[in-house]
Amino acid sequence: ETDDAGLKLVEYIRDRLGNEMLRIVIRTGQPGMAPERFVIDHYDIDDYKDKTELTAQRLYTTVRSALKAFRDLRTIDLNRLGLAGILDAAPEIYRISTRSLNEFFQGVLTQVIGLCHLDDSTFLSTIDGMVATIDGQEIVVQAKSDTFPTGERFEEIRRLCTEAVLMGTLPPGLRANAMVLPLRGRGRPMGFIYIEPTAQMTDQDRGLLEVLAYQCSTALENLRLHMNVLASHNNAVDMLAEVAEFKDKTTGQHIARIDTYTRMVATELGIAKDQAEVWGKASRLHDVGKIGIPDQILAKPGPLEGSELELMQRHTDIGAHILRHDEFFDLARKVAYSHHERWDGTGYPLGRPSSEFSLLTRIVSVVDVFDALVSRRPYKDAWPAEKAISTIEAGAATQFDPDVVRAFAALYRRGELDEIIRSAVLPDERAAPL
Template identity: 35%
Template structure:
């Protein structure tokens, strides 16, 4: 290879040199060379053999026709740059490949550099105007230095585009998380999305750079560290305990400023004080962080910390609401000499059925909190009826049946969505699928799905456990009754769900036994 940087990219002497391809790091930038002349592949790799960008080398892929390039592009992802000839198996093979990449594959990230030895065949202005390419070069003008410059600029552009895409994905995850706070692990999802967005904002490649680093989002409350999310794509030695220990050391160092971005020895962290708690964003292996506008990053981190705190407060409110619901239920259950575990089991059975039935997460969560209140109307039933041994008949039975309407009336006084759902459950959990139930004699799908689900969950639990008027049944008796009442008392589809997932029902029964 000639040492003159302004010499043509390929010479006869270079073509005669033996090319020995160096070992390329698998995590390097993927460069696809598409040209029907083998010599072009050889000299291109010779010119770029010592090239690196962001401390990563190039990883070359070779295609000697447009059709071969298509096959590679269908398999290999994250190709950063394509050096593309125009004239190959046909006069327009290269341009047709550009159209295929941009339109059929919908790949607008890869940087396409058109190289042609026949500029008259594809005039530069017309090609740039018609096709989505990123650069156009004649092969004779690509000197060693210019080729390195072109590749450097292309990789910088590719890096920035992928960083923007990761930012968009991170934003989408955060927006999705904030709009579904009742979902399980929503706090973890939000924190993980925040970490991914932060990495993208700092041009950290989540697939490559984080393969040798770790990121974490943690909270410190009453001197206890809770890891909200951890992204670890590589080293087995990195685990939650290790990260928590490092974060603990940082949080317990009073000299480190709060609400300021700190970057020291390839460790980036931001400690936010929100209320009485502290939150920390932590990234290990983040070099060059300060090249980005630190003020923007600090604003981002502050906003994320406030959002995390709001989600946590919402979770605390949810837990408080759940505790209040169970406290009310336990009052009613205690009067009827039943255990508080009855309402917990009914709630868990109802949640399980709702999930298998196909209710969305918000509906399942609403049902889970509403189901325990199904018998709250029993607070209005006299003890002489409520705890009367044996089967209730006549006037006593008519009095007992009023607990459904009493519960509905009490719960309807609230405008809270959960209380509205609970009023439906209280009113309808004794309605039968064939219309023979009470208090209104609703039939089939006229009974709200919440009512149909809790009806099955309540009867299953009542049969499986001893009551003042009966001993516990064995499982065979319970199964026989559910089969017998399929389509009569119970929605047939819900009975099928029970039999298909019976082991999960029994696990709940055992875990929360009286």
């Protein structure tokens, strides 16, 4: 052992291990070799003791003081970790809240239990919990841990937690080591988070969980508002689409089939299911501009000619004009405006290659023509599906995006479109043969 072995150990603990929490007291029998002022100034230690002054009583006092200092530092560090955990959890909760209620509640439970596991020496290593919502008299458990109690105990916990949230007090029957975190929005109860056991949690731990519960309450309220807005938007889309279809009574549920076709082709091309749903909804407004087309044009029993055709083609401009004011309709506006553009640039209204437009637009271009071919219209009988798909395939790389055509044809060949094709007729007509 060298004379400076103790100082080297301090350097190793602080610099190499990066441990700043450990309390270190140096005890030396050679104060001349390491002067007290120099050591205190240059080394991260808590005290410097000469062997001659370190009696049994002083040693006890020194150790107890160091342990208390460590405890206080550990409390501060756990609070720091807890706050960091809340800061980390908040973006994740809000990210989840843009998706679905199921994902949101499971995410909330995960974040709460995760916060409990920040330090297993203080928080418990095994935490059970559940998240429930309250809507009037209805209490719905939205998420719970795999090991959460079941049966009568589960029902009892749910009832008692509801009483705790509504009454503001912890009723008899809940375990003393349980914790109920209310979820409130605008002063009214929206639900609760229940966790157990919590016997080893400190007041600071509980306070951090309450902060996280508040974040969850805010996120839940925002999610519900978002879903209400989304529902209103979807209702507006459906109403506009139905108005357009009511105007053109000859199309027979055309928009519903275009929605379904669009979602199926998008998924076939690798688009995520939730995005495909959005695309399907937007596709429903592709012909909304027909609201501005005279009835005699829409219902003409023969082909359109000259000025009639020019007037019909204006439905793309009219549709884009109708949808121009609201960002929610931006995707639908682009589809309404450009779904008659062609792959070779000879379409309308701009006469530009459809490769310059979105994949959604190119999908709608294909499925719109196919559905028109297999449906009976005032100017034509319904085509057999095989003839229609052959026409679509023949238009690849001239009228249509070849990739979209391949995806649509693959769905057709696998028989996945049969049921939709059978519905592509007016209510009093029979389906064209497949």
